[in-house]
Amino acid sequence: MFESAELGHKVAKEVWDREVPALREALLDAQYDLTEAKFPVIILIAGVDGSGKSETVNTLNEWMDPRHIQTFGLDEPSDEERERPHMWRYWRMLPPKGRMGIFDGSWYTWPILERAYGRIKTSDLDQDMARVARFEQMLIHEGALVLKFWMHLSKDVQKKRLKGLEKDPKTAWRVTPRDWKHFEMYDTFRQVAERALRATSTGDAPWIVVEGTDPRYQKLTVGKILLERMRARLDQPAPVAPIAPANPPRTSIDGMNILRALDLTKRMDKKEYEDALLTFQGRLNLLARHRNLRKHSIVLVFEGVDAAGKGGSIRRITQSLDARRYHIHPTAAPTEDERAQPYLWRFWRNLPRKGKVAIFDRSWYGRVLVERVEGYCSEADWQRAYSEINDFEDQIVRSRSILLKFWLSISPEEQLRRFEERQVTPFKRFKITEEDWRNREKWPAYEAAICDMLDRTSTEIAPWTLVESESKYFGRIKILRTLVQRLEDEL
Amino acid sequence: MFESAELGHKVAKEVWDREVPALREALLDAQYDLTEAKFPVIILIAGVDGSGKSETVNTLNEWMDPRHIQTFGLDEPSDEERERPHMWRYWRMLPPKGRMGIFDGSWYTWPILERAYGRIKTSDLDQDMARVARFEQMLIHEGALVLKFWMHLSKDVQKKRLKGLEKDPKTAWRVTPRDWKHFEMYDTFRQVAERALRATSTGDAPWIVVEGTDPRYQKLTVGKILLERMRARLDQPAPVAPIAPANPPRTSIDGMNILRALDLTKRMDKKEYEDALLTFQGRLNLLARHRNLRKHSIVLVFEGVDAAGKGGSIRRITQSLDARRYHIHPTAAPTEDERAQPYLWRFWRNLPRKGKVAIFDRSWYGRVLVERVEGYCSEADWQRAYSEINDFEDQIVRSRSILLKFWLSISPEEQLRRFEERQVTPFKRFKITEEDWRNREKWPAYEAAICDMLDRTSTEIAPWTLVESESKYFGRIKILRTLVQRLEDEL
Numbered sequence: 001m002f003e004s005a006e007l008g009h010k011v012a013k014e015v016w017d018r019e020v021p022a023l024r025e026a027l028l029d030a031q032y033d034l035t036e037a038k039f040p041v042i043i044l045i046a047g048v049d050g051s052g053k054s055e056t057v058n059t060l061n062e063w064m065d066p067r068h069i070q071t072f073g074l075d076e077p078s079d080e081e082r083e084r085p086h087m088w089r090y091w092r093m094l095p096p097k098g099r100m101g102i103f104d105g106s107w108y109t110w111p112i113l114e115r116a117y118g119r120i121k122t123s124d125l126d127q128d129m130a131r132v133a134r135f136e137q138m139l140i141h142e143g144a145l146v147l148k149f150w151m152h153l154s155k156d157v158q159k160k161r162l163k164g165l166e167k168d169p170k171t172a173w174r175v176t177p178r179d180w181k182h183f184e185m186y187d188t189f190r191q192v193a194e195r196a197l198r199a200t201s202t203g204d205a206p207w208i209v210v211e212g213t214d215p216r217y218q219k220l221t222v223g224k225i226l227l228e229r230m231r232a233r234l235d236q237p238a239p240v241a242p243i244a245p246a247n248p249p250r251t252s253i254d255g256m257n258i259l260r261a262l263d264l265t266k267r268m269d270k271k272e273y274e275d276a277l278l279t280f281q282g283r284l285n286l287l288a289r290h291r292n293l294r295k296h297s298i299v300l301v302f303e304g305v306d307a308a309g310k311g312g313s314i315r316r317i318t319q320s321l322d323a324r325r326y327h328i329h330p331t332a333a334p335t336e337d338e339r340a341q342p343y344l345w346r347f348w349r350n351l352p353r354k355g356k357v358a359i360f361d362r363s364w365y366g367r368v369l370v371e372r373v374e375g376y377c378s379e380a381d382w383q384r385a386y387s388e389i390n391d392f393e394d395q396i397v398r399s400r401s402i403l404l405k406f407w408l409s410i411s412p413e414e415q416l417r418r419f420e421e422r423q424v425t426p427f428k429r430f431k432i433t434e435e436d437w438r439n440r441e442k443w444p445a446y447e448a449a450i451c452d453m454l455d456r457t458s459t460e461i462a463p464w465t466l467v468e469s470e471s472k473y474f475g476r477i478k479i480l481r482t483l484v485q486r487l488e489d490e491l
Numbered sequence: 492m493f494e495s496a497e498l499g500h501k502v503a504k505e506v507w508d509r510e511v512p513a514l515r516e517a518l519l520d521a522q523y524d525l526t527e528a529k530f531p532v533i534i535l536i537a538g539v540d541g542s543g544k545s546e547t548v549n550t551l552n553e554w555m556d557p558r559h560i561q562t563f564g565l566d567e568p569s570d571e572e573r574e575r576p577h578m579w580r581y582w583r584m585l586p587p588k589g590r591m592g593i594f595d596g597s598w599y600t601w602p603i604l605e606r607a608y609g610r611i612k613t614s615d616l617d618q619d620m621a622r623v624a625r626f627e628q629m630l631i632h633e634g635a636l637v638l639k640f641w642m643h644l645s646k647d648v649q650k651k652r653l654k655g656l657e658k659d660p661k662t663a664w665r666v667t668p669r670d671w672k673h674f675e676m677y678d679t680f681r682q683v684a685e686r687a688l689r690a691t692s693t694g695d696a697p698w699i700v701v702e703g704t705d706p707r708y709q710k711l712t713v714g715k716i717l718l719e720r721m722r723a724r725l726d727q728p729a730p731v732a733p734i735a736p737a738n739p740p741r742t743s744i745d746g747m748n749i750l751r752a753l754d755l756t757k758r759m760d761k762k763e764y765e766d767a768l769l770t771f772q773g774r775l776n777l778l779a780r781h782r783n784l785r786k787h788s789i790v791l792v793f794e795g796v797d798a799a800g801k802g803g804s805i806r807r808i809t810q811s812l813d814a815r816r817y818h819i820h821p822t823a824a825p826t827e828d829e830r831a832q833p834y835l836w837r838f839w840r841n842l843p844r845k846g847k848v849a850i851f852d853r854s855w856y857g858r859v860l861v862e863r864v865e866g867y868c869s870e871a872d873w874q875r876a877y878s879e880i881n882d883f884e885d886q887i888v889r890s891r892s893i894l895l896k897f898w899l900s901i902s903p904e905e906q907l908r909r910f911e912e913r914q915v916t917p918f919k920r921f922k923i924t925e926e927d928w929r930n931r932e933k934w935p936a937y938e939a940a941i942c943d944m945l946d947r948t949s950t951e952i953a954p955w956t957l958v959e960s961e962s963k964y965f966g967r968i969k970i971l972r973t974l975v976q977r978l979e980d981e982l
Binding site (some may be wrong): 054057058061062065066067068069070071072073074075078079080103169170173176245282285286289311314315318319321322324326327328330332335336337353355361425 | 546548549552553556557558559560561562563564565566569570571593595596597660661664773776777779803805806809810813814815816817818823826827828844846852903
C-alpha cells in the first residue's frame with residue numbers, strides 16, 4: 001500500500017515555480033464555484049508524524065481563499081465531547097454545503113493510535129473502520145466530496161525528517177518525545193495504518209497515499225488531486241433528483257401487519273390511571289435523582305401519527321423531572337443551516353450530555369416516514385436511512401446513553417374523533433391544521449412506511465416500544481412503566 | 492421591594508378552576524401567534540429556594556405547547572463554557588425569534604450567590620448588575636420580550652415550605668443541605684437580591700416579584716402577566732423600520748480626521764520586509780507554543796476597506812501558527828439561524844477556547860460600517876452598537892482573552908490600483924466583485940463611519956491598531972510586530 005510512496009518522488013523548483021501559479025488560479029476558480037454549489041468538500045490529512053501534514057494544510061489555506069475553508073485539528077476532547085458518542089465532535093465540525101473542511105487529524109486518529117498502543121484489539125479496529133466506512137458512505141450519499149490523503153514517509157526518511165526538524169530552531173518545537181516514541185513504533189503504526197486504510201478505501205472515498213519526502217512533490221500532488229476531484233464534481237451536470245412518487249402501500253397477502261396486530265381495545269379506567277400515574281411518576285422522580293444517572297444520558301424518541309398523544313405522554317414524563325434536566329426537541333422543518341448538512345446533523349447536535357434527558361417529539365425517523373411518503377427525499381435516500389439510523393442509535397447506546405423509542409398507535413377512527421374534538425376545544429384548536437387532514441388521507445401509505453420502519457429499525461440494542469394509545473390512559477401508563485422499568489434495570 | 496409579596500396572596504380553588512382553562516387557551520393562542528412573529532420571549536424565573544420556581548416552569552410547559560418552549564437550568568459550567576467569557580453560556584441558550592426560552596436560573600444566579608457568600612464585593616455585584624442591565628437592554632433593542640419573575644417567600648413561609656417538602660417523600664429529594672444553609676442566610680440573600688433587582692429593574696424589563704406562598708396564586712399570576720405582556724406585544728402594529736438614509740459624511744471643519752492623519756507614505760523595501768517577516772514569524776512561532784498560552788485565548792479582528800490587505804496579513808500570521816490552533820471566521824451575510832438572533836450572537840458563538848486563536852476577517856464592526864452606510868439597520872441600531880460592542884469586548888478581555896483589533900488603511904487611489912491589478916491577475920480575479928466597485932463610490936460615507944467607529948471603540952482595554960497599509964510590506968510587518976510584542980508582554 002505504501003510502496004509507491006517510498007520511491008523518493010520529487011518535484012524540481014522550476015516545475016514548482018511554473019505549475020503553482022496556474023494551479024492556484026484553477027483552485028481558486030474551483031473554490032469560487034464551490035460556494036455556489038450544493039455540496040461540501042471534506043479533506044482528511046492523515047499520515048505519519050513529521051510528514052508535512054500541517055505544512056500541507058497551511059499551503060492549501062494559502063493557495064485558496066481561507067474564508068471558505070474551515071481547518072480543524074484534534075485536541076483532547078472537551079467534557080462536552082467526552083460525554084457524547086465518539087463521533088459527536090466530528091459532526092460538530094462538518095462543513096456545510098459550499099464550504100471546504102480540512103481535518104488535520106480525524107476519525108481515524110484515535111482508532112489507529114489505540115490499536116498501535118495495544119489498547120484495543122484488531123477486531124475492535126476492524127469494527128471501528130467498518131463504522132467509519134459507513135459514516136463516509138453516508139457523507140457521500142448526502143452529497144459530500146470526501147478526499148482522504150495519507151502522508152507517508154519511509155522509516156529512514158522519517159528519522160532524517162525528525163532530526164532535521166529538531167536541528168532547526170524554527171521547527172524544533174514540533175518534535176516531541178512522543179514523536180520519537182512513535183518513530184520507534186514505526187512498524188506497528190505502518191501495519192495498523194495499512195489495515196485501517198484497506199478497510200476504508202472505497203470507490204467513492206479511496207485513500208490517496210502521498211509521499212511526504214519532498215514538500216514540493218507532496219503539496220503539488222495534493223493540490224492537483226484536489227483540483228481534479230473538485231473540478232470533476234463541479235462540472236458534472238446537477239443530478240436530476242429522482243424523487244420517489246408517493247409509493248403504493250404494500251400490504252401483506254392476509255392484510256395483517258404489525259400495527260394491525262396491536263390490540264387497540266386495551267383500556268384503563270380513570271381511577272386505575274390516576275393510581276398508576278402517581279406510582280410511576282413517583283418512581284420516576286426517585287430514579288431521576290439516582291446518582292448513577294450522572295454516568296448516563298437519556299434519549300427518548302416519540303413517534304406516532306397526528307393526535308396519537310405524543311405531547312400528552314411527554315408531559316406526563318416531564319412532570320416528574322426537574323426542568324433543569326430535560327430538553328424537548330420538537331422536529332419541524334429543518335432550518336437553512338440544517339439543510340446545509342446531512343439530515344442526521346440536527347439530531348447529532350441535540351444529543352444530551354451525561355445526566356441529561358433529551359426528548360425528541362418526532363425525530364430522525366421523519367426521513368423514513370413523512371419524507372418518504374410525501375416524496376421530500378428520493379427512494380434511495382430513505383432506503384439507506386434505515387441502516388444510517390441503526391448506526392446512529394448504535395453509537396448513542398455505545399456511549400452509555402439510555403435510548404427508548406415509542407411508537408404511539410391509534411386507529412384511523414380514533415384519530416378522526418380526536419381531530420374533531422380538537423376543533424371544538426378552543427385551547428386545542430391550534431394543534432390541528434390543514435396538513436393534519438391531508439396527512440390523514442394518506443393513511444395507507446403511512447401505514448406501510450411505519451411497518452417498514454418498525455421492521456428495519458427495531459434492533460436488539462434499540463427496540464421500539466409499541467404503545468396501544470387508543471386509550472390515552474393506557475398508552476401513557478405503558479410509556480411511563482416502560483421507562484421506569486428500563487431505568488430501574490440500568491441504574 | 493418584597494413587602495407586597497409577603498401578604499399571603501391566595502387564589503381559591505374555584506377561581507383557579509374557572510380561570511385556568513381560559514388562560515390556557517389565550518396563552519396557546521398567543522404562543523401560536525408568536526411562532527409567526529419576529530421576536531423571542533425570554534422568561535427568567537428566579538427567587539428564593541423552595542419558592543416553586545421549577546413547578547411554575549413545569550406548569551408553563553404544561554399550559555403551553557412545549558414544542559415551542561426551550562427550558563434551561565443551570566448546572567456547573569462545562570469546560571467549554573468555563574474557557575470563555577461568563578455570558579457565553581447564556582448566549583448559547585438564547586431562544587431564536589418566534590420561540591420562548593425559560594431560564595430556571597440565569598445570569599443573576601452566580602453574582603447573587605457569590606455576593607451572598609461574600610466571595611465578591613458589593614461593588615463587584617453592582618458592576619455585574621450594570622453589565623446585566625446593558626445586556627438585557629440589548630436584548631430588548633434586538634426585539635426580545637424579556638420577563639423577569641422573582642419568586643418570593645417570607646422567612647417564615649420559606650421555613651415551613653422546606654419542612655413541608657422534606658416531609659413528603661415525593662418532594663423530599665428536592666431539599667438539600669444547601670437549601671437549609673441558604674435558609675440560614677435568608678437575610679443576607681434578601682439584601683443582596685434586593686440590591687440586584689433594584690439595579691436591573693428597568694422600564695423595559697422590570698422585575699415582577701411574585702409571592703410563592705400559594706402555588707395557585709403564583710402560577711396564575713405568572714401566567715396572566717405572561718399573557719398580558721405577550722398579547723400587548725403581539726397586537727402592537729409592526730414597527731415601521733426607520734432605516735437611516737445613507738447618512739451624509741461628516742467632516743471636521745479643517746477636513747482632518749484620524750484616517751487622513753495617518754502617514755500612508757510609510758514604506759518598506761522587499762529586503763527589509765523579508766528579514767522582518769522571518770524574524771517576527773520566528774518569534775510568533777515560539778510564542779504560539781508558549782505554555783502560558785494555554786491560559787489565554789486570542790481574538791484577532793481585521794477590518795479595512797476592500798483590498799486593504801486583510802487576507803494577506805492574516806496569512807502572514809497563520810503561516811507561523813499550527814493549523815490546529817487557529818480558526819478564521821469570515822464574516823459574510825448572516826444565515827437564517829443567525830438572523831433569528833441578536834447581531835452579536837454569531838460572534839459570541841465563535842469565541843475561542845483557551846489556547847486557541849480566532850481570527851475574524853471582518854467582524855462585529857460590520858454593524859457600524861457596512862450596515863450603517865448601506866442602511867441595513869436603523870440609525871438607532873448602529874448608534875447603540877458602539878457601547879454593545881465595547882461591552883462585548885470588555886467581556887472578552889475579562890475572560891483573559893488577548894484581543895487585538897487592526898484597522899488596515901489605504902488611500903482611495905491605492906484601492907483603485909489594487910482593484911485594477913486584481914482584475915488582470917487571474918487567480919485574484921475572484922476577489923473583486925461589482926459590489927466592491929459600488930462600495931468604492933461611497934468612500935466618504937465609509938470614511939465618516941470608520942472615524943466614528945475608531946473614536947468610539949478604541950478603548951483602553953481594546954484599542955485599535957491603525958495600520959498604514961498603503962505599502963503591503965509595511966502593513967504586514969506592523970501587524971506582526973504588534974501581535975508579537977503584545978504576546979510577549981502578556982505571556
